[in-house]
Amino acid sequence: MEEYDVVIVGGGCAGTTAAFFLKEYRPDMNVLLIDRLNGKNFDFYHRMCGEAVSENAFREIRPLKAEHVVHNVNYVEERWPGGVVMGIRHRGYIVDRPQLLRSIQSRYQARGGIVERDALLSASVEKEKYLLHCSSGRSIKSRFLIGADGFNSRVRRDIFGSEPQRVIWTEQYLVDRQIPGNKIIFTQGAQYEGGYRWEFPAGKYTRIGFPRGTDTVNEEIIEKHRRAIPTGGLDCIAKGRCYLTGDAAAMPNPLTFGGIRTALLSGRKAAEAILWDDPDMYERWWHSSMFCHPSFLRAFDHFARLDDAGYKESSRVFRSGSLLLPFLKAMFCYPQYRDLYMAYVRSAIVGW
Ligand SMILES: Cc1cc2nc3c(=O)[nH]c(=O)nc-3n(C[C@H](O)[C@H](O)[C@H](O)COP(=O)(O)OP(=O)(O)OC[C@H]3O[C@@H](n4cnc5c(N)ncnc54)[C@H](O)[C@@H]3O)c2cc1C
Incomplete structure (x- = not known):
């Protein structure tokens, strides 16, 4: 049976950053990153996002930096019922997320990290090791396991047996309309059921999204996306030598729906906790951070x-x-x- 020091399930923002930092700190570690998607399917899945990331997010994961930037954002516009419009200066980016992930993964691979297409079917613990069964039919053993497999995490279900406090189903459209590249727009209102409508620049197009069924778009649709945003956090995100990161740990902010920053940062923090073999360090970081304020x-x-x-x-x-x-x-x-x-x-x- 194949055996690794660390297996990371999911090659999104959380898993890719964890993989990068593990190999950055400890090139001798035997690390496998698996993702159920590759090629065009991987790209489509990761475009299913506003791709808005703040400048702060990249400060927290240096030496990684903002790459494949499509727009530089410096302004957030909030539209409220009754004609109230608020503007907040905030610096960030719209990135080409599939390209950014690929670029980080290639740095990890250059240090000997392995990336393979495979889907985790089940995970269990056996004699202090994790036993993983994959759709390819193979079984893998690892000393450490990182669940970075998104909102429907198999690792979370099998090892932690928990579910996010809230799951917000959203729909997002790439539409044939161009808006200024420097600002992102949020529209608030009761129809969005606690959420909001977002309009983000996407090259010559615009991404428009909202909680599922709460609104419509009038423009010509180029691409349609549907996905859940898990939020509200979990009581436990490190168990034994298994760590949950990003959406698998329900880290997106319930107010902003932003989850890229916590995914990137939790990937780094999980890698650091593995290097120190200190799961409490990871748990403490998350529960004392402002990101998970109740x-x-x-x-x-x-x-x-x-x-x-x-x-x-x-x-x-x-x-x-x-x-x-x-x-x-x-x-x-x-x-x-x-x-x-x-x-x-x-x-x-x-x-x-
Ligand atoms: C419509 C929409 C718009 C959004 N816009 C923004 C935004 O503009 N800014 C922002 O900050 N956040 C945004 N978010 C939230 C953000 O996209 C997520 O929080 C972020 O992608 C989480 O990254 P992750 O790596 O934890 O999970 P994911 O990006 O979901 O990656 C999980 C990976 O795991 C793989 N995987 C899943 N199951 C398995 C399995 N069993 N075996 C192997 N691999 C598996 C998947 O293929 C995927 O590659 C948005 C979310 C949605 C739904």
Whole structure:
């Protein structure tokens, strides 16, 4: 039977970063990265995303840097019911995610890391090793296991037996319309059931997305995507020598739906914890980080209960477009929405 030091299941942002850092720190480690998709299917799956990543995300995974940048973003526009429009300066990128992943994987492979197309069918623990059965028919043993296999994680189900607190099904369209490349647009409202509609530049096209069934698009559709965003975190993300990362660990932020940054960073943190053989270190990092603050999920649930009148009332003080003074006024005048304001401030500090 094949045996590895580490097997990583899933070659998305989380798995690819974990693979890169393992080989970066310990080139002698025997690391296998498997993904059920390759070629065009892999590209399609990973284009199923707004591909918006903040500058901060890349700071946290140096020496990796923003590559395959399609647009430089410096502005986030928030549209609220009642005609309130807020603008926030924030730097980030729209990246060509499949190319970015390929580029990081090739650096990992250059150090001897292995990438193979295979799907994990089941995982179990046997005498302190992980036993993996794959769709190719082979069985693999490994000392460490990283579950980076996305929202429907097989590793999470088999080893942790847990499910995300919330799963938000979304649909996204690549449409034939061009918008300015420097800004991303969010439209809020009760119809989005706690979520929102996003419009992100995508070269000469635009990506428009929203929770499934809450809106439609009028433009000519080039590509259609449907996928779930798991959120709210998990109580346990490291068990024995097995680590859950990114969407497998339900890390996307419930307010922003941003999950690339936590996927990239958790991949790095899991690799570091493996090098120190210290699962608690990984668990502590996540549970003490701002990314998993419970106020985000509470705010999502509160938004989901609001009607349009509530959206209008809670955002009315921001009509002027400025943020600081209206925020102080809002905290005082609308105590019933304080949890939303605080979660918004936290999410602005944490970023995307
Ligand atoms: C429509 C949409 C738009 C989004 N837009 C943004 C955005 O603009 N910015 C942002 O920050 N976040 C965004 N997100 C969230 C972001 O896409 C995810 O949080 C991020 O992709 C998580 O990365 P990951 O590596 O954990 O998982 P994934 O990207 O889901 O990668 C998982 C990988 O595992 C593989 N896999 C799955 N099961 C198996 C198996 N059994 N065996 C082997 N391989 C397997 C898959 O093929 C895949 O390659 C969006 C999400 C959606 C749905």
